[in-house]
Amino acid sequence: MTRGDLAAALGVSTRHLGVALEYLVREGYLWKIKSPFKRSVGEERKVRFDYGLTPAAWLMGRDWVSAECMWKDEINYVLCLPQSVDETASEKFAAITTQMRLVWIALLLSSNEAGYVVGLDSLALSKMLGMTNEQFRRAVQALSRKGIVSVAANQLARTTLFGPMYPIYKLHPQSTKLKVIMLGVALGDMQLDPMRFLSDLTNYYRRAAKGYGKRKLPIQGSYLLDEQYFELAKYFRNPRLQALVYHACMSIILSVTPSYIANLKTSDSPKEVHQDSPEQAIQVNQTRGCEEAALSELVKSILVHGVFCQDLMSFAKASDETGEDKLTNVDEVDILRQFTLSELTREVVNLIQQLSQQWRFFVDCIGGAVRLLDHQRHYCMRTVLPRQNNLVEEKLETDPRDQEYDKLVSCVFEVLVPNTKEYGDCMIVGDELFTANSSVTYSKTRKVDRLICWKKGETPQIS
Numbered sequence: 001m002t003r004g005d006l007a008a009a010l011g012v013s014t015r016h017l018g019v020a021l022e023y024l025v026r027e028g029y030l031w032k033i034k035s036p037f038k039r040s041v042g043e044e045r046k047v048r049f050d051y052g053l054t055p056a057a058w059l060m061g062r063d064w065v066s067a068e069c070m071w072k073d074e075i076n077y078v079l080c081l082p083q084s085v086d087e088t089a090s091e092k093f094a095a096i097t098t099q100m101r102l103v104w105i106a107l108l109l110s111s112n113e114a115g116y117v118v119g120l121d122s123l124a125l126s127k128m129l130g131m132t133n134e135q136f137r138r139a140v141q142a143l144s145r146k147g148i149v150s151v152a153a154n155q156l157a158r159t160t161l162f163g164p165m166y167p168i169y170k171l172h173p174q175s176t177k178l179k180v181i182m183l184g185v186a187l188g189d190m191q192l193d194p195m196r197f198l199s200d201l202t203n204y205y206r207r208a209a210k211g212y213g214k215r216k217l218p219i220q221g222s223y224l225l226d227e228q229y230f231e232l233a234k235y236f237r238n239p240r241l242q243a244l245v246y247h248a249c250m251s252i253i254l255s256v257t258p259s260y261i262a263n264l265k266t267s268d269s270p271k272e273v274h275q276d277s278p279e280q281a282i283q284v285n286q287t288r289g290c291e292e293a294a295l296s297e298l299v300k301s302i303l304v305h306g307v308f309c310q311d312l313m314s315f316a317k318a319s320d321e322t323g324e325d326k327l328t329n330v331d332e333v334d335i336l337r338q339f340t341l342s343e344l345t346r347e348v349v350n351l352i353q354q355l356s357q358q359w360r361f362f363v364d365c366i367g368g369a370v371r372l373l374d375h376q377r378h379y380c381m382r383t384v385l386p387r388q389n390n391l392v393e394e395k396l397e398t399d400p401r402d403q404e405y406d407k408l409v410s411c412v413f414e415v416l417v418p419n420t421k422e423y424g425d426c427m428i429v430g431d432e433l434f435t436a437n438s439s440v441t442y443s444k445t446r447k448v449d450r451l452i453c454w455k456k457g458e459t460p461q462i463s
Contacts, residue, residue: 019130021051029057071108077175078104095142102129103139107149107169113258113371115171116152116251118306122166140169148172153243161235161336162308168247170374179419180373182453184381184409184427185358190351192411193377195249197343198242205233224339232336248306249348252299254372254413257352261360263291295352300345307344308337358428362415365433365442366423374414376453381427382408382460383434384450407434412453425451 001009007017024030035048053061064072078101096104106129111117126136143149149171156165173180194202200220207218208230217226224232236242363370383406407429417423424438433445454460 016130023128023130024057025051029054029060070113071111073175073177074171074173075105075108077177078108096146097139097142099131099135100139100142102131103136104143104148107140107171111169111171112251112255114251114254114373115173116247116255117169117171118166118248118251118302120166120169148174152247154240156238156240156244159235159238159241161232161333161340162241165241165244165307168244168251168306170247173373173416177419178416179423180414181417181423182376182381182425182451183362183413183415184425184451184453185355185411185413186409186429187351187354187358187411190354192250192253192351192375193246194242195246195344195347197340197347198236198245201229201233201236204229205237208233222339222343224335228332228336231332232339235336245307245344248303249344250375251306252302252348253351253355254374256295256298256302257355257359257372258363260291260295260352261356261363263294292349292353296345296349299348299352300341303341303344303348308341361431361444362426362428362433365445366417366426366440368418368423370423371416372413373416376412376414378456379412379453380408380410380456380460381412381425381451381453382406383427383448384452386447386449410456425453427451 003014003017007014021030021032025032031052031054032049033052035050081096081101106125107117107120110120110125122136123133126133129136131139140149140151144151149169151167152170153168155167156162158164190196191199204218204220211217217230220226220229222229236245359372385406407427409427409429422439424435426438427434431444433440433442434448434451435445436448436451438445452460
């Protein structure tokens, strides 16, 4: 097969094919050798080259077939879509060009378990794909118009506090083998929208702006000086910066929580800990402490890469100690960076630990391959319990303290599950899983008439 034939079969130009072949050769997936055959009539090239698969390429192909790839079904779905000229193509995918498919798959391979793409240099990726940055941007826009990809947070230029921040993309699964259900949970005093770090800065700036002309700043509870905290609050007035930080943190929470649960297999229940010897109890506590430390380091490294677009070694080492004399000896910008990093790390770790309890219970009830996908901002969920026909008799015979009431939670997540009838919307309250249209049979599962999800500030449609 000639280069022109291969380019035609793949639906790309010969120039783009050449760029892709050279990239695969550099990465060690293809051999490039001079062809022993003479060039064909009319061929302009003086030397012909043949390409062959290297052992690395064969291993990658074997792993793709045998191993569980995170977005394997989704990538296969993209590859099997009919061509844009095919009459059988659906209206939604009728205009999916080859460039759009290429960008779609590249974003899937760059995304985490929740479908977030964070810290991706689109300029470097577009060069790898053999297209200009403008072509890459237009392909993303076209995919966004079809609801396949969304730009969760736009790019932010370099600022005094942070370097340039890359845009954050969010992929929305399209494979018919999967579907999305809603999961309502209660996170206690923790909050996801807005994150406490961001809301505290916003509230402080509003309070400070009223009396700043009189040289008076409100008191705040961090180790920063009031003037330093006010400067940090001014930086975070930028809505683009707030969006980037929020979605970067949400990406970590959604993708790390399932893996964090997998690492808690050695943890025992409180009853088992009390029944063990004191030495075993100490060992369990030490194990949990190591897991929390590892989680904190993982979150910190992802934040530095995704939000600050650096690595931990290049990140400035500012003092964590309190006290004005110690802090004034360090560059103020580095102090604000370290404070931002430490506060975001602490809050994200706490949210992961809080959510992991609910997620672990949900996985135990549901089972199967389920995945946290997204957080539904500004949404609530409530149950509609079954109503008895004879309400008067029920009121007379039932103690008011024993009557059940509809449950309400203020945090709703999207969960990716297999596209089967046994999976439906769920809600967790305490140690019970409420469901209306799911066929899950678990001892702590309760059926309700309906589960209603609605936007905060609006009236839910109960009837």
